[in-house]
Amino acid sequence: MCHPNLEVKEKVKEAAQALKKPSFDVQRVRQDFPMLQQKLNGKPFIYLDSAASGQKPQVLIDRLSDFYANEYGKPNEQHTDSKNATEMLEETRQKVADLIKAKDSKEIVFVRGCTEAINVVASGFARGLLQEGDEIITTLMEHHANIVPWQMAAQDAGAVVKVVPITATGELDLAALENMISERTKIISLVHSSQILGTINPIKKITAMAHRKGVPVLVDGAQTAPHMPLDMQDLDCDFYTFSAHKMSGPTGVGVLYGKADWLEKLPPHNGGGEMAETVEFEKTTYSSPPKKFEAGTTSFADIIALGAVIDYHNALGMQAIADYEQELLEYGLEKLNQIKGLHILGSAPEKEPVVSFTIDGVDVKDLEKYLNNEWGIAVKAGNLASQPLMKHLNVDKALRASYCYYNTKEEIDTMNQAIEAYLQTKA
Missing domain, CATH: 3.40.640.10 (Type I PLP-dependent aspartate aminotransferase-like (Major domain))
Structure with a gap:
């Protein structure tokens, strides 16, 4: 039998070498995520729902496949x-x-x-x-x-x-x-x-x-x-x-x-x-x-x-991830604040890369469907599993866009463009 995990370890090592660059190379990172190469409803897939669950890199898929195909055994037995x-x-x-x-x-x-x-x-x-x-x-x-x-x-x-x-x-x-x-x-x-x-x-x-x-x-x-x-x-x-x-x-x-x-x-x-x-x-x-x-x-x-x-x-570096995602957060906040009638929930100086908002006169569940169906953008809308907080904020629903290290500023621009297009349909 082959040495456990050698091939997959080599793939991780190769990915690590490719990722070690002076600046965070998001386009290189995106190549490691098969789902990000897909289309949703005929549009390039834009995933802005990582607060719900993160997309999976190829190294994870390969590791699972390799274990089931070549190394499977239940732990704590003797063989x-x-x-x-x-x-x-x-x-x-x-x-x-x-x-x-x-x-x-x-x-x-x-x-x-x-x-x-x-x-x-x-x-x-x-x-x-x-x-x-x-x-x-x-x-x-x-x-x-x-x-x-x-x-x-x-x-x-x-x-x-x-x-x-x-x-x-x-x-x-x-x-x-x-x-x-x-x-x-x-x-x-x-x-x-x-x-x-x-x-x-x-x-x-x-x-x-x-x-x-x-x-x-x-x-x-x-x-x-x-x-x-x-x-x-x-x-x-x-x-x-x-x-x-x-x-x-x-x-x-x-x-x-x-x-x-x-x-x-x-x-x-x-x-x-x-x-x-x-x-x-x-x-x-x-x-x-x-x-x-x-x-x-x-x-x-x-x-x-x-x-x-x-x-x-670890190959990317958790601090590098944090720094890049903060760039995305700052950019996203700047862009969303340009939309008339949009209200961002929370203005703490230190925030994770997530933005929740409401828009005057807009049912955010309808907007969620529109972004998905017409633009291929995955976000989340609703009470976001925090009903006491939503009640305190005097809103019943909000839309949440959450950013991750595999997202780009261009995707944020596309979401903003899509929201503006939706608002035009309601004008």
């Missing part, structure tokens, strides 16, 4: 292919740890997505770390995935959910947050960056504030992990969650980072094989983290393939 698969899975775990600068790969738990990662922590708190009258703090700018699990945990434990307000610019009211923290506060769970407002929250400052009062912090990094370098030692949060699919990785894979002492304290979320050390009808003892939280057979092929995507991102 050769299984041992190779186990080694490759653990290599990806280490790559994730290195990517976010965790202290140890054992602090990396693989789950099905960011939503499940939050549920693992919320259910663990409900089953052993919350008592009646305790408090959970979250914020007004959360995705439903960081609201509903905590409501369920509060209901199960008799706890209370408290909500941090936001300012007129769409930033967290930090003074209100500090005043909310009490002796009954057991955890603060908040988003790193808002998938509607784009606001990047000052996590390091918030974590320091919470830790002074002995309160742990969970950070939902679903929208941030794809767009900037991360350092868990610097942020000092106790838990951090994100999904692979939003960072151009495979579907069905999420990451829960947890400090070692918290993963030891937290009860497991699911029971089954792999997570149990000894099983008797009278009592079961659990494996040590991270296996304690990885019951059953994980999406191991996809986890292994995630390693190839991390290699690809």
Whole structure:
């Protein structure tokens, strides 16, 4: 049998060499994404919905295909292919740890997505770390995935959910947050960056504030992990969650980072094989983290393939990605602000590459369909899974354009042209 992954590793290496240029070569990057070569409704496909899910590079597709065709084996068995698969899975775990600068790969738990990662922590708190009258703090700018699990945990434990307000610019009211923290506060769970407002929250400052009062912090990094370098030692949060699919990785894979002492304290979320050390009808003892939280057979092929995507991102450089996407954001904001009657939600000085907006007299769901059907542009419109925030902003729907390192300024121009054309049809 051939050495596992050699051909695909060479492809990643070749892509890395091609990407190492003085400036960010977006046209070279776009060649690595098959979907971006397609047409949608007869038009060149323009994908501006990366906040929902990222497009996939060829290295991911090749890695999955190669594993299934030439290397398949279930991890944690004793035959050769299984041992190779186990080694490759653990290599990806280490790559994730290195990517976010965790202290140890054992602090990396693989789950099905960011939503499940939050549920693992919320259910663990409900089953052993919350008592009646305790408090959970979250914020007004959360995705439903960081609201509903905590409501369920509060209901199960008799706890209370408290909500941090936001300012007129769409930033967290930090003074209100500090005043909310009490002796009954057991955890603060908040988003790193808002998938509607784009606001990047000052996590390091918030974590320091919470830790002074002995309160742990969970950070939902679903929208941030794809767009900037991360350092868990610097942020000092106790838990951090994100999904692979939003960072151009495979579907069905999420990451829960947890400090070692918290993963030891937290009860497991699911029971089954792999997570149990000894099983008797009278009592079961659990494996040590991270296996304690990885019951059953994980999406191991996809986890292994995630390693190839991390290699690809490292070849581009996360800081280079962040810098280029900020260029796109600034350009997009400038162009959208030229459209009469268009209102951008959120004006925080630090934002991720996402812009949500409304237009006077326009049903943004109709505009979404028009952009898709007439111009081949993929965006997202609706309540964007943040109904409490939308209610606070006094809007029922907004349209969101989210930029990624494979997008271009020309695509932003085309979207603006399309919006102006739509407005002409309504004039």
